[in-house]
């Protein structure tokens with residue numbers, strides 16, 4: 193990690209990687225130790241920590257670290273560190289190890305807006321991206337002082353999901369620079385009255401993984417999020433909505449720009465016909481609530497799928513089904529794909545303790561002709577990679 197104030201967030205990132213069973217080695221730069229000292233890193237990682245190539249020379253540490261790692265995550269990456277990486281400088285253990293690395297590399301920048309937007313930094317970022325190093329855009333938000341803008345380090349949970357994209361089914365040759373990806377996620381809520389809703393259990397985690405993957409591969413990514421309580425996915429713009437009607441409007445507004453629409457959200461099919469303006473009260477001890485009359489919500493995916501192909505983005509749907517039998521999953525999935533005019537559809541089994549809110553997923557990626565990919569249980573980032581693998585040919589045409 194580089195020497196930025198955001199280095200404190202990397203302590204939680206380390207903990208998260210450890211909690212998911214990974215063996216983590218911390219390589220700080222000298223200036224990062226001004227913010228978080230080596231004793232903190234040694235205590236948290238349970239390993240000795242050094243910035244120098246000349247400690248433990250007999251083990252040739254930079255060669256060992258570079259060759260053995262499955263993934264390098266550089267977070268935070270300062271403007272100075274990015275410049276050194278872009279020019280292949282190697283004057284400490286981190287920069288030497290990165291030059292030795294044979295694995296994917298994720299760079300997560302954090303700096304003041306002016307430094308991020310400086311043409312020197314932007315040119316260095318481009319150089320790294322051209323070499324296949326995945327550099328995500330920083331978050332937009334509060335920076336070290338009172339200032340605010342692009343340059344903030346994404347939250348540890350968001351960096352962890354981006355890192356999973358480079359591990360579970362990573363697509364090293366996929367380049368989505370210049371593409372716009374629109375993802376919907378979460379579960380819509382339909383008002384009964386000002387304090388009560390009809391909703392569902394979708395957490396938004398699968399949509400977050402898809403948005404993270406799109407950003408890692410270089411796309412401009414927008415997520416339309418219904419009631420999702422997760423930190424923004426890396427490099428993505430988040431538009432918050434509550435109900436199906438709000439989501440339909442947001443999709444309409446964003447669609448013109450999109451090359452792909454992934455409808456991952458659990459959209460309520462029905463809404464109360466006449467939501468009460470004030471809280472529904474029990475007016476007596478034997479009060480019996482009136483039945484709630486429902487009306488249909490628009491089908492967002494089907495409406496986009498009904499457009500002529502030239503006038504719509506590539507279209508991916510999801511079908512969460514409570515089935516145990518694969519034949520039925522395929523039948524339901526293909527039925528929805530055809531009826532709604534999607535190009536691909538991910539059919540996945542859901543149920544008690546399965547998929548909703550979990551960090552893993554499984555399913556079938558379907559195309560009009562049938563199964564394109566059978567995805568065994570993997571992280572939600574792994575499923576996102578399978579989805580982009582299925583779409584890549586159509587996306588590049």
Ligand code: CTP
Nearest residue numbers: 455456457459461490491492493509510511512
């Ligand atoms: N979908 C949508 N608008 C709706 C309902 C669903 O755009 N009003 C999208 C979902 O985002 C998903 C796909 O359609 O991509 C399938 O959603 P699902 O709820 O599985 O299917 P439904 O058509 O609602 O069918 P059913 O509830 O009868 O299984």
